[in-house]
Amino acid sequence: MSLDIEKPASSDPDPNPEPEQSSSIGGSTRFVPGQSHDRITIVNGKVQLGQRLKDLWINRDLLMLLVRTELKVKYKGSALGYAWSMLNPALVLSIYYVVFKIIARNHQPNFAIWLFAGLLVWNLFNGSSLGATSVVVGKAGIVKKVAFPRELLALSVVGLNMVLFAIQVVVLILAMVLFGITPAWQFVAILPLGLVALLVFTGALSIFLSAVNVYLRDTQHLTEVLLMAWFWGTSIVYAYGSIFLSGHQKAHPVLKWLQYVYLLNPITPIVLTFQRAIYGVTKYSYTPPGSKVPIWYNVLPTWSVAGYSAMLVAVLVVSLGLFLLALVVFGRLEGNFAEEL
Amino acid sequence: MAVAIEVSDISKQFRLYNEKHTSLKERVIHGGKMPFTPFWALRDVNVDIYQGETFGILGRNGCGKSTLLKCVAGILKPTTGEIKVRGSLAAMLELGAGFQPDLSGRDNIFLNGSLLGLSRADIAKRFDDIVAFAELEEFIDNQVKFYSSGMYVRLGFAVAVNVEPDVLLVDEVLAVGDAAFQRKCLDHVKKFQREGRTIVVVSHGADTIRQNCARAMVMNHGKVITVDEPGEAIRVYLADLLGVGTLEGSESGGIQGNVLAIGTVMADHGGSGARSHMYPGESLTITADLDSLAAVPNGMATIAIHDDQNELVFASDPDDQACAIDVPAGGGIVKFFFPDVPLLDGTYSVSVGVRSATETAIYDWKDQVTKFEVANPGRATGRVRLPLEVRFQLRSTGTTGEVPAVGAEFAPLALPGWEGSPA
Numbered sequence: 001m002s003l004d005i006e007k008p009a010s011s012d013p014d015p016n017p018e019p020e021q022s023s024s025i026g027g028s029t030r031f032v033p034g035q036s037h038d039r040i041t042i043v044n045g046k047v048q049l050g051q052r053l054k055d056l057w058i059n060r061d062l063l064m065l066l067v068r069t070e071l072k073v074k075y076k077g078s079a080l081g082y083a084w085s086m087l088n089p090a091l092v093l094s095i096y097y098v099v100f101k102i103i104a105r106n107h108q109p110n111f112a113i114w115l116f117a118g119l120l121v122w123n124l125f126n127g128s129s130l131g132a133t134s135v136v137v138g139k140a141g142i143v144k145k146v147a148f149p150r151e152l153l154a155l156s157v158v159g160l161n162m163v164l165f166a167i168q169v170v171v172l173i174l175a176m177v178l179f180g181i182t183p184a185w186q187f188v189a190i191l192p193l194g195l196v197a198l199l200v201f202t203g204a205l206s207i208f209l210s211a212v213n214v215y216l217r218d219t220q221h222l223t224e225v226l227l228m229a230w231f232w233g234t235s236i237v238y239a240y241g242s243i244f245l246s247g248h249q250k251a252h253p254v255l256k257w258l259q260y261v262y263l264l265n266p267i268t269p270i271v272l273t274f275q276r277a278i279y280g281v282t283k284y285s286y287t288p289p290g291s292k293v294p295i296w297y298n299v300l301p302t303w304s305v306a307g308y309s310a311m312l313v314a315v316l317v318v319s320l321g322l323f324l325l326a327l328v329v330f331g332r333l334e335g336n337f338a339e340e341l
Numbered sequence: 342m343a344v345a346i347e348v349s350d351i352s353k354q355f356r357l358y359n360e361k362h363t364s365l366k367e368r369v370i371h372g373g374k375m376p377f378t379p380f381w382a383l384r385d386v387n388v389d390i391y392q393g394e395t396f397g398i399l400g401r402n403g404c405g406k407s408t409l410l411k412c413v414a415g416i417l418k419p420t421t422g423e424i425k426v427r428g429s430l431a432a433m434l435e436l437g438a439g440f441q442p443d444l445s446g447r448d449n450i451f452l453n454g455s456l457l458g459l460s461r462a463d464i465a466k467r468f469d470d471i472v473a474f475a476e477l478e479e480f481i482d483n484q485v486k487f488y489s490s491g492m493y494v495r496l497g498f499a500v501a502v503n504v505e506p507d508v509l510l511v512d513e514v515l516a517v518g519d520a521a522f523q524r525k526c527l528d529h530v531k532k533f534q535r536e537g538r539t540i541v542v543v544s545h546g547a548d549t550i551r552q553n554c555a556r557a558m559v560m561n562h563g564k565v566i567t568v569d570e571p572g573e574a575i576r577v578y579l580a581d582l583l584g585v586g587t588l589e590g591s592e593s594g595g596i597q598g599n600v601l602a603i604g605t606v607m608a609d610h611g612g613s614g615a616r617s618h619m620y621p622g623e624s625l626t627i628t629a630d631l632d633s634l635a636a637v638p639n640g641m642a643t644i645a646i647h648d649d650q651n652e653l654v655f656a657s658d659p660d661d662q663a664c665a666i667d668v669p670a671g672g673g674i675v676k677f678f679f680p681d682v683p684l685l686d687g688t689y690s691v692s693v694g695v696r697s698a699t700e701t702a703i704y705d706w707k708d709q710v711t712k713f714e715v716a717n718p719g720r721a722t723g724r725v726r727l728p729l730e731v732r733f734q735l736r737s738t739g740t741t742g743e744v745p746a747v748g749a750e751f752a753p754l755a756l757p758g759w760e761g762s763p764a
Contacts, residue, residue, distance in 0.1 A: 069448065072444060146432070
């Protein structure tokens with residue numbers, strides 16, 4: 001009643017193979033024995049976390065390709081190409097510089113480098129979260145018609161911002177050479193750890209937001225506002241030390257506790273590490289005009305490399321947990337994407 | 342035979358919202374409540390599709406066939422139940438889905454191939470084949486947005502088939518491109534079949550299913566109606582789903598209906614009693630009951646047959662003296678006998694009338710008063726099964742023998758009856 005599969009001539013020694021039980025079904029059909037003819041894919045309503053992680057790994061080529069596609073599409077037809085991608089960060093940097101250094105008369109030396117160190121982290125986080133929120137809705141055409149791990153769409157936005165991050169790092173290095181600023185090398189060594197923690201945390205949030213936005217389309221606007229508050233709740237423009245290491249906190253025990261709450265923000269330890277490594281020092285002195293006694297200002301915690309590393313490891317562990325959680329949430333919500341879009 | 346796709350108890354519920362709130366703001370305003378009506382797009386679907394088989398899914402729009410395909414492909418998740426797919430799978434639900442208009446054809450091949458699950462190395466290996474298949478050698482570095490729709494679809498098809506999956510899901514996309522490209526696509530499908538790959542085709546075209554499939558499933562309202570060989574499945578599809586038996590619109594058009602009226606009209610065929618449908622080549626008898634108040638001499642019985650698209654298939658010759666009838670007072674029964682109905686699949690409606698031989702009066706006319714259906718167990722397609730014989734002979738050398746008269750070597754037609762021939 002159905003098509004008979006011809007067996008390959010004499011290549012099968014067993015005249016009555018039982019393909020149902022054996023794992024060598026590929027041998028009884030005629031296609032070239034190869035990769036994964038026996039792999040069984042199961043589709044059901046449940047979220048299989050292990051399978052999702054495996055699929056992400058299997059499709060890593062696709063992730064690279066999606067990132068490259070985004071880059072090509074974004075900068076196609078613009079003569080300056082990638083230079084444009086630097087315009088926005090450069091503008092932000094100069095605005096803060098003008099406002100805080102010139103108008104508000106901040107005495108902190110090398111303030112531009114300080115800003116750059118923090119913004120480097122923030123741009124990656126901010127750009128990814130914002131971009132990822134709308135990515136699944138924006139790519140409805142693919143999502144509705146092609147089966148692939150859709151988390152990759154969110155991760156491709158993180159990848160895109162990672163490329164922009166790399167370009168900014170190059171600019172930063174040039175600036176540091178130009179101004180003759182030496183980083184704190186022992187802290188530069190733990191920057192990769194900080195970057196990994198940042199990527200995992202950003203990835204988790206991006207995956208979560210991209211799925212939620214399918215169901216609640218104003219997530220996008222909400223994210224923008226919340227990210228703005230988050231930005232000022234992180235010591236990027238101002239110094240961590242100006243609040244928690246200025247002697248105020250001795251007078252106000254509440255500030256001591258607030259410090260711990262403040263550090264619960266996973267972006268803060270990462271920003272602090274980048275500032276510690278790139279800015280290089282934890283305090284600076286300033287002698288007001290007419291005075292001969294320099295005043296010392298603490299800008300960063302004086303923890304050791306191990307201290308900063310411990311914070312980063314804590315962030316990484318939490319982020320990994322959040323990443324798995326985001327995959328589960330995404331898996332739940334993904335089931336009806338094709339219907340909702 | 343190993344099962345390639347095992348569908349177990351699959352149900353899929355969609356929610357039909359009366360008013361949909363797609364933003365957090367609206368949700369909060371309405372207290373988070375969104376009244377909805379559950380709609381089951383699939384209900385307890387069970388089917389095993391075997392390795393190497395070409396399997397068709399038939400059904401009207403909205404019967405759940407595309408939803409099932411999307412579930413198998415993993416695009417949608419079933420509400421309950423489980424689907425097991427053995428081996429790699431590629432779904433062609435829409436050709437060129439995921440093409441980026443701003444990228445070149447080359448980049449899009451890599452992107453689309455990756456979306457379908459190929460690694461970069463695999464795509465690089467097949468790249469030339471894909472380009473050659475799509476016939477786009479000159480344009481491969483042009484941006485896809487400058488492609489014609491034909492080129493676009495060709496590229497999409499070329500990528501999808503060159504993925505060489507173990508299981509291929511096709512949603513009515515085979516008819517793409519010009520005639521030559523269509524033949525190439527069909528050749529490729531045949532090659533897939535020879536290679537023992539599993540193909541699932543979703544269609545509401547009975548011909549596609551008949552020509553390509555070994556088995557077919559009929560769906561309606563999210564449920565499986567039957568899984569059978571194509572001929573039988575198509576019959577069920579046409580019969581149960583296109584509404585045979587519902588005799589709407591049978592109206593009496595009698596002008597002088599008070600003299601003569603047509604009563605019950607019935608259709609009987611060679612297979613009556615054994616089955617409700619007939620096979621091509623069987624006989625058909627239409628019986629009409631006539632009531633008349635007075636004798637109607639020089640009457641003329643007429644009959645017309647329409648297909649399910651309401652196209653006229655046959656209408657009797659108004660001057661055919663074989664149709665002349667003399668109806669005495671009190672009436673009688675008129676029988677229309679077709680010894681050999683060469684029609685292929687479909688549901689046909691019968692209209693019957695009686696008029697005067699001089700065409701001055703139509704006594705009664707019953708429009709589409711009964712139906713009969715033909716199911717074709719063979720693989721011929723079309724409307725009519727033309728009598729056909731094929732002979733093969735070597736080319737005549739011209740030195741020996743007489744040239745036979747045209748058609749002389751064909752014996753008188755002896756068509757095999759369809760009785761007993763289907764499995």
